[in-house]
Amino acid sequence: MDVKKPASQENLNGNESESQISHLALDIGGSLIKVVYFLRSNGSGGSVDDSGKKSDPVLEGRLHFAKFETSKIIDCLEFIRSKNLHLAGFRHHDASANDKTLIKATGGGAYKFADLIKEKLGVVLDKEDEMDCLVTGANFLLKAVHQEAFTYVDGQKEFLQIDQNDLYPYLLVNIGSGVSMIKVDGDGKFERISGTSVGGGTFWGLGRLLTNCKSFDELLELSHQGNNRVIDMLVGDIYGGSEYSKIGLTSTNIASSFGKAISDNKELKDYKPEDVARSLLRMISNNIGQISYLNALRFGLKRIFFAGFFIRGHAYTMDTISVAVSFWSKGDAKAMFLRHEGFLGALGAFVSYENHGLGGLKTHQSVQQFAVSETYAGKKMCCLVNEDLNDNESIDFGVAFAA
Ligand SMILES: Nc1ncnc2c1ncn2[C@@H]1O[C@H](COP(=O)(O)OP(=O)(O)O)[C@@H](O)[C@H]1O
Ligand SMILES: CC(C)(COP(=O)(O)O)[C@@H](O)C(=O)NCCC(=O)O
Structure with missing residues (x-):
């Protein structure tokens, strides 16, 4: 598709200066809206290639991340408007002057809220397939971002060196509101092999009803303090304190999640919310870990990458998933996190701008100091990740724009 230059370079009048704003991409999920936008550093835009010749202009800047609850979409749109990010889209070359700016978006909300966004921001969403975007995003992170993937064993994070030539195939398990399991065989080569509706939305939804927590983080924090053995029925509870070694179960293995609640003759109010939260988190994480491993086994996949905001970098969640994968695979498969x-x-939606000749992701000599420089989708790019990235973080980045 032919494109005109980014609208951001045509008509800006707000917080971020015209020279700074570049691309904006949205993922509007069942629970959260994820926003990724690139702001170039002042003065970036050199155009010298490796041999010192002139080439495509390279913009250096930072890739920014933000998220909002989907139920508070108006706050998200206000954030975008306040930073003038909605002016950072693109237009069809043949578009009439009245035609709207297009913004890359994915997730179910790109369909559900298209009209609202058009009304509030005056932009049209250019929709990208959600599974495509998840895979593109995962491949992008695994190839380009230093220290992106790690294992979590016995409370220790161990960062992985990803061998570009030995990345595929792998299983991507995205734990959002629901869970998608995708076998990834290469760039754009994948199959969604399974899924489960028992996911992050289930944890937050049930947790809210059972504990009266007012926020997801409060529920996670509660689970941190709880003891699941108060509610979960253990093998030892059934076997009089002994293990059932013949089938590989120790006395402390959970035999039945929430199983004690049937025999305790107690009401919900008699349990501590933190114990309920802990049992719930354990039940859902364990279940996802197990289903993931069974799907990995179906296709002979040894590596399973877990993503999605359900994980939230939470130690107990990652630990439970890791233990489940290790337990069911008898140590053969490893859970990895991003x-x-x-x-x-x-x-993934952000990267798809390059399909329109806008902002192919590409590194340049001038960003050589960055930690990783790899080929992605036939182009070179690199990223430097700060030590402690979390919610509203950013990545230093080099982007080449088609002239
Ligand atoms: N601040 C939050 N508010 C709501 N849910 C959150 C929050 N942080 C993490 N979560 C968890 O993340 C899940 C959503 O993950 P996400 O990957 O964004 O999926 P989706 O695309 O379905 O919104 C929620 O269902 C919940 O379990
Ligand atoms: C429908 C979805 C792809 C939507 O993605 P989400 O907003 O949950 O990230 C996801 O919720 C899902 O894969 N659910 C599981 C459905 C199933 O396979 O049973």
């Missing part, structure tokens, strides 16, 4: 766990879809 630092930008919740932003795969939005990053």
Whole structure:
């Protein structure tokens, strides 16, 4: 598709200066809206290639991440408007002057809220397929971002060196509101092999009803303090304190999640909310870990990457998933996690701008100091990740714009 230059370079009048704003991409999920936008550093835009010759202009800047609850979409739109990010889209070359700016978006909300966004921001969403975006985002992170993937064993994070030549195939498990399991065989080569409706939305929804927590983080924090053995029925509870070693179960293995609640003769109010939260988190994480491993086994996949905002970098969640994968695979398979766990879809949508000749992701000599420089989708790019990335973080980045 032919494109005109980014609208951001035509008509800006707000917080971020015209020279700074570049691309904006959205992933509007069942629970959260993820926003990724690139702001170029002042003065960036050199155009010298490796041999010192003139080439495509390279913009250096930072990739920014933000998220909002989907139920508070108006706050998100206000954020975008306040920063003038909605002016950072693109237009069809053949578009009439009245035609709207297009913004890349994915997730179910790109359909559900298209009219609202058009009304509030005056932009049209250019929709990208959610599964495509998840895979593109995962491949992008695994190839380009230093220290993106890690294992979590016995409370220790161990960062992985990803071998570009030995990345595929892998299983991507995205734990959002629901869970998608995708076998990834290469760039754009994937199959969604399974899914489950028992996911992050289930944890937050049931948790809210059972504990009266007012926020997801409060529920996570509660679970941190709780003891699941108060409510879960353990093998030892059934076997009089002994293990059932013949089938590989120790006395402390959970035999039945929430199983004690049937025999305790107690009401919900008699349990501590923190114990309920802990049992719930454990039940859902364990279940996802187990289903993931069974799907990995179906296709002979040894590596399973877990993503989605359900994980939230939470130690107990990652530990439970890791233990489940290790337990069911008898140590054969490994659970791996991603630092930008919740932003795969939005990053995938962001990367898709390059299909329109806008902002192909590409590194340049001038950004050589960055930690990783790899080929992605036939182009070179690189990123430097700060030590402690979390919610509203950013990545230093080099982007080449088609002239
Ligand atoms: N601040 C939050 N508010 C609501 N849910 C959150 C929050 N942080 C993490 N979560 C968890 O993340 C899940 C959504 O993950 P996400 O990957 O964004 O999926 P989706 O695309 O379906 O919104 C929620 O269902 C919940 O379990
Ligand atoms: C429908 C979805 C792809 C939507 O993505 P989400 O907003 O949950 O990230 C996801 O919720 C899902 O895969 N649910 C599981 C449906 C199933 O396979 O049973």
